[in-house]
Amino acid sequence: MPDTKRELISQLQKNILQWEGYKSPPAGTRELVGLGPVEAAFPNGVFPLGTVHELVCSNTEQATACGGFVTGLLSVLMQNGGACLWIGLSGNLFPSALKAFGVEPDRVIFITLSKDKDVLWAMEEALKCAGLAAVIGELREMDFKQSRRLQLAVEQSQVTGFVLRNQSNKMSSTACAARWQIKPLPGESVDGLPGLGFPRWQVELLRVRNGQPGNWIVEWSDGKFKPIEKQAFQQQKLLVG
Amino acid sequence: MQKRFMAIWFRHLTTDWLTLRRPELKDMPFVFAAPERNRIIITAANPLAEAQGVYRGMAAADAKAITTNLQVLDHLPGKEAKLLRQLGLWCVRYTPTVSVDLPDGLILDISGCTHLWGDERGYLKEIINKLRTSGYDARAAIADTIGTAWAIARYGKTTPIIESGMQAQAILNLPPVALRLEPLVLEKLQKLGFNTVKSFMLIHRSTLRRRFGEGFLLRLAQALGLEDEIIKPLIPPVPYTERLPCMESVRTAKAIEIAIQKLLEGLCARLQAEGKGVRKATLKCYRIDGKMVQTGISTNRGSHSPSHLFKLFELQVSKIEPALGIELFLLEAPKVEDVDTTQEKLWAGNPGLQDTALAELLDRIATKVGPERIRRYLPAERYWPERSIKPAASLSETPATKWRTDRPRPLRLLRRPERVEVMALLPDYPPKVFTYKGRRHMVEKADGPERIEREWWRDKGEHRDYYAVEDADGGRYWLFRLGHYDAAPEWYLHGFFA
Numbered sequence: 236m237p238d239t240k241r242e243l244i245s246q247l248q249k250n251i252l253q254w255e256g257y258k259s260p261p262a263g264t265r266e267l268v269g270l271g272p273v274e275a276a277f278p279n280g281v282f283p284l285g286t287v288h289e290l291v292c293s294n295t296e297q298a299t300a301c302g303g304f305v306t307g308l309l310s311v312l313m314q315n316g317g318a319c320l321w322i323g324l325s326g327n328l329f330p331s332a333l334k335a336f337g338v339e340p341d342r343v344i345f346i347t348l349s350k351d352k353d354v355l356w357a358m359e360e361a362l363k364c365a366g367l368a369a370v371i372g373e374l375r376e377m378d379f380k381q382s383r384r385l386q387l388a389v390e391q392s393q394v395t396g397f398v399l400r401n402q403s404n405k406m407s408s409t410a411c412a413a414r415w416q417i418k419p420l421p422g423e424s425v426d427g428l429p430g431l432g433f434p435r436w437q438v439e440l441l442r443v444r445n446g447q448p449g450n451w452i453v454e455w456s457d458g459k460f461k462p463i464e465k466q467a468f469q470q471q472k473l474l475v476g
Numbered sequence: 477m478q479k480r481f482m483a484i485w486f487r488h489l490t491t492d493w494l495t496l497r498r499p500e501l502k503d504m505p506f507v508f509a510a511p512e513r514n515r516i517i518i519t520a521a522n523p524l525a526e527a528q529g530v531y532r533g534m535a536a537a538d539a540k541a542i543t544t545n546l547q548v549l550d551h552l553p554g555k556e557a558k559l560l561r562q563l564g565l566w567c568v569r570y571t572p573t574v575s576v577d578l579p580d581g582l583i584l585d586i587s588g589c590t591h592l593w594g595d596e597r598g599y600l601k602e603i604i605n606k607l608r609t610s611g612y613d614a615r616a617a618i619a620d621t622i623g624t625a626w627a628i629a630r631y632g633k634t635t636p637i638i639e640s641g642m643q644a645q646a647i648l649n650l651p652p653v654a655l656r657l658e659p660l661v662l663e664k665l666q667k668l669g670f671n672t673v674k675s676f677m678l679i680h681r682s683t684l685r686r687r688f689g690e691g692f693l694l695r696l697a698q699a700l701g702l703e704d705e706i707i708k709p710l711i712p713p714v715p716y717t718e719r720l721p722c723m724e725s726v727r728t729a730k731a732i733e734i735a736i737q738k739l740l741e742g743l744c745a746r747l748q749a750e751g752k753g754v755r756k757a758t759l760k761c762y763r764i765d766g767k768m769v770q771t772g773i774s775t776n777r778g779s780h781s782p783s784h785l786f787k788l789f790e791l792q793v794s795k796i797e798p799a800l801g802i803e804l805f806l807l808e809a810p811k812v813e814d815v816d817t818t819q820e821k822l823w824a825g826n827p828g829l830q831d832t833a834l835a836e837l838l839d840r841i842a843t844k845v846g847p848e849r850i851r852r853y854l855p856a857e858r859y860w861p862e863r864s865i866k867p868a869a870s871l872s873e874t875p876a877t878k879w880r881t882d883r884p885r886p887l888r889l890l891r892r893p894e895r896v897e898v899m900a901l902l903p904d905y906p907p908k909v910f911t912y913k914g915r916r917h918m919v920e921k922a923d924g925p926e927r928i929e930r931e932w933w934r935d936k937g938e939h940r941d942y943y944a945v946e947d948a949d950g951g952r953y954w955l956f957r958l959g960h961y962d963a964a965p966e967w968y969l970h971g972f973f974a
């Protein structure tokens with residue numbers, strides 16, 4: 236009996252998703268961006284493209300980690316020759332480093348602005364442009380209305396947007412599909428050699444629309460994301476500590 | 477109607493031009509010279525230099541030897557053509573058919589134009605006087621054929637106006653060089669003792685052809701009017717402008733928008749027909765209080781789409797101050813470029829940077845916030861981190877070299893490195909502790925050093941030894957020590973790794 240109940244519930248959930256406008260992915264679509272267990276947290280188990288993602292960070296270290304994580308995602312989104320726009324306030328992004336995350340730096344157009352308002356305007360205009368692979372905006376504050384404008388723009392063009400909220404004080408609710416927090420973690424040295432290992436982050440999904448929030452550990456190595464199991468990480472910590 | 481031609485000869489075209497540009501050269505002998513077969517040969521000399529015996533084709537060293545204070549300037553290639561084109565376009569006011577005759581003349585087809593200035597003499601005087609007062613030493617002649625007019629303008633000694641049908645008499649006493657012959661033929665004629673046109677004009681054609689070739693006969697026939705000569709007229713460029721006078725003065729934003737739309741439709745129709753696109757456009761609004769306000773747009777790629785250009789102007793409408801009202805709109809496109817129409821493709825891949833929609837998007841953003849805020853970077857072949865990238869000039873520019881990935885580079889690079897307090901265990905060891913913005917970071921892991929030398933040919937200073945370090949919380953930083961490790965080394969934080 237419980238089995239049929241579970242089936243019923245999962246069927247109902249699928250129906251609700253469909254009614255809410257989530258198209259079920261074509262059969263066999265799994266792991267669009269190679270994030271493994273992280274992707275399973277999203278509705279239908281697929282990383283949602285064509286929406287706006289929000290990444291919150293509280294200091295420069297976290298903002299850089301967010302940048303790295305997003306660039307890793309970009310490498311997948313820009314695979315078939317697309318271009319992307321990086322709209323920011325600081326303008327301290329170093330293009331040469333993007334190559335290490337699998338993105339051709341000359342296909343990224345950087346726009347440096349001085350006000351949140353301008354960033355949001357430029358981002359909204361850019362998200363309407365269907366030819367782009369992705370648009371990244373770095374800003375401080377964004378309220379619900381502004382996030383909804385971005386979401387509306389995206390629904391027409393199916394471009395993926397990332398909003399990096401740097402050092403924002405308020406955590407107001409937004410219309411974004413997901414809210415992430417990326418924190419840098421100490422890397423694991425390769426084969427016990429001295430020096431820095433691969434970039435490793437604690438990826439936290441604070442809020443997902445119709446999905447399961449959670450937190451994972453992800454490493455960027457060999458040009459792709461590599462999810463690390465928590466137990467392994469704990470053991471390693473114990474060994475080191 | 478009998479055709480009439482006028483030939484104008486500028487005796488000192490380039491030197492006259494430079495004298496106009498730099499009046500201090502007026503009382504100074506100067507020449508233009510260019511290297512030719514390892515010698516510096518004079519290409520043009522001004523009247524003062526010529527008076528001292530300097531002529532075109534002379535070696536500059538010889539010229540310097542015979543004169544006292546000769547200025548030798550670099551020859552400007554292509555300058556004659558440019559000047560003649562400008563002068564030719566100026567001459568369009570006298571006749572619609574003007575042609576450039578390189579290297580130093582103009583040919584005007586003046587058939588049916590001269591009576592407007594009285595007669596041919598008045599016409600010629602008018603042009604020559606105007607040219608001379610503006611500083612160009614010009615000579616001109618009028619005849620039935622281009623050949624004769626050319627010859628008389630340069631070698632004629634009596635009257636500059638040759639009556640209709642009198643070409644043969646006019647050129648009889650001129651040297652053969654007046655027939656625009658090739659140097660080889662001229663040399664042959666000189667060797668055979670033909671010093672005037674008269675001496676060979678009556679020789680049988682077949683004999684002349686055998687000796688001097690078909691080209692020689694053609695030139696002779698052209699001068700006499702037996703053969704037609706075709707000239708290529710200059711076509712003055714029509715500026716890309718549109719005017720819109722208003723019956724009643726316009727004051728509202730909506731009305732200005734409608735005016736812009738109308739102007740753009742007219743301009744874009746012409747641009748589309750010619751396959752051109754606007755790169756820069758200005759809108760001038762003439763107000764009834766006599767003032768003029770203007771606003772401009774520019775695009776990344778030539779565009780002739782009225783809707784796109786209107787979107788760009790729409791952002792500017794609020795900056796137009798109509799005051800009491802605008803009575804005339806003038807839309808100018810000072811910069812246009814060829815637009816290659818691309819064929820639409822089935823199964824086209826992602827157009828990436830070549831996407832028209834992307835170019836239009838960037839135009840809109842540039843119009844609002846300024847084009848200097850939009851950047852795309854290409855790799856530069858340099859190690860110094862700040863100079864290892866260079867901004868791309870256009871959307872279509874591709875990197876000449878590959879992006880380097882062999883050395884670690886931080887995702888965020890500070891514009892200016894910031895000082896940090898550092899404690900290192902041993903000289904040349906990575907730091908153990910550093911303090912940045914009042915926070916202590918215990919370094920757990922480190923890589924380095926990577927020494928990057930300064931570009932000594934550009935700036936002075938010490939080299940940098942870069943270390944990539946990771947603190948206990950997992951933050952990854954790019955630190956460097958300026959110069960060698962000595963008593964008080966300076967440490968800086970230059971970037972953050974992801």
